[in-house]
């Protein structure tokens with residue numbers, strides 16, 4: 192089996208899905224070959240691009256090797272200006288290379304000005320015209336090598352983000368043209384979302400032989416004709432470790448659960464897609480992490496859970512890992528206990544990502560977020576006092592919000608600004624199958640047949656244009672909030688944030 196991670200995702204850590212699938216296949220004695228075509232493809236662009244004329248671009252081209260190397264050194268992250276300059280210069284190369292293909296290409300996104308990943312017709316066209324893809328000179332050679340190496344008729348694509356969609360289809364188009372006998376399997380988060388559309392009518396049946404929704408290990412093993420025994424979380428990062436990820440050491444991605452144990456927030460696809468929740472026994476998570484740390488000597492552990500469960504947090508708090516760790520948690524009673532927060536810090540917790548969404552209690556209640564603002568305030572104070580950094584997620588424009596509620600969010604952040612190290616601001620999108628569509632005036636307009644969100648008329652007239660103006664002219668101008676926003680690592684955001692706050 193050949194397993195591929197297509198461009199484009201942030202090139203800072205190995206793709207966990209490939210490592211999990213490889214571990215499961217190997218435990219069933221099914222040989223597999225893995226390739227992170229994202230990092231390889233981006234490297235290809237960095238080395239093959241032609242210099243441009245302006246001063247910034249000339250500097251970026253001259254220093255590309257030095258900047259890539261700098262982003263793999265810890266010291267670079269100790270100096271925020273040096274770090275930001277290296278990132279901006281590397282990104283400049285991608286930006287210029289992308290322009291020649293009418294793309295908005297960056298270290299975190301792949302956007303085609305003429306084709307949308309939300310439109311199946313566009314994806315089909317990209318598959319037909321694969322030779323116009325920016326990565327074509329790289330993937331036409333690399334796919335041949337990988338096919339030779341793996342000698343398998345099955346090729347799996349891990350498709351998790353919209354930014355991967357167009358390149359995935361270009362590669363599939365190439366394979367179907369040159370190797371019509373190969374069987375193409377597509378799984379991952381984005382594939383799962385497509386399959387969860389009630390009206391899903393596969394427009395790609397001549398290109399994709401099998402889709403796999405949800406957790407892929409068992410269906411993949413069965414599809415390959417083997418009986419799936421129990422799937423333990425045996426990860427295999429060995430084949431991916433030689434890649435030159437842009438991080439100061441190996442980042443170990445690990446998930447202790449699939450889905451979300453809360454699954455009630457009515458703006459979240461986890462709720463509308465009613466994803467299954469599965470949870471490793473906390474003792475297994477702890478044992479796995481110790482053993483993986485021993486094997487891979489990571490610079491950082493990245494817990495990928497949508498929300499780390501309280502039982503797992505309790506288990507982690509009693510340990511001492513050899514690498515710092517971070518991940519998403521909920522504002523939970525556990526974190527309102529300062530002693531517990533100290534234990535988490537002792538275990539290696541360097542940063543928590545927390546979805547606060549709003550600083551208005553009514554808005555939080557309406558979105559079923561399950562957050563009490565007094566508790567959130569206590570949690571933030573505790574985390575600050577014990578030295579755990581925070582990456583706070585805010586969501587503006589939910590149906591219950593108006594400008595006054597947004598101002599209360601701003602006041603909440605201003606009041607707690609010393610406890611908030613990083614901020615992510617987002618504007619609400621209505622998931623296409625959310626229960627809220629029944630109570631809102633939904634407009635017919637959609638971007639494409641694969642769109643996962645739907646337009647709606649905001650019941651309080653708090654529309655996207657006004658929200659954007661509010662964020663730009665009011666929220667971001669706050670003297671307490673502005674500096675927090677400047678902390679955000681460009682393109683890499685939370686993936687690099689722990690390195691910028693760890694001395």
Ligand code: SF4
Pocket residue numbers: 451452453454455456459460461462497498521546
């Ligand atoms: S806690 Fe997070 S992942 Fe879970 S339902 Fe809410 S927003 Fe979604």
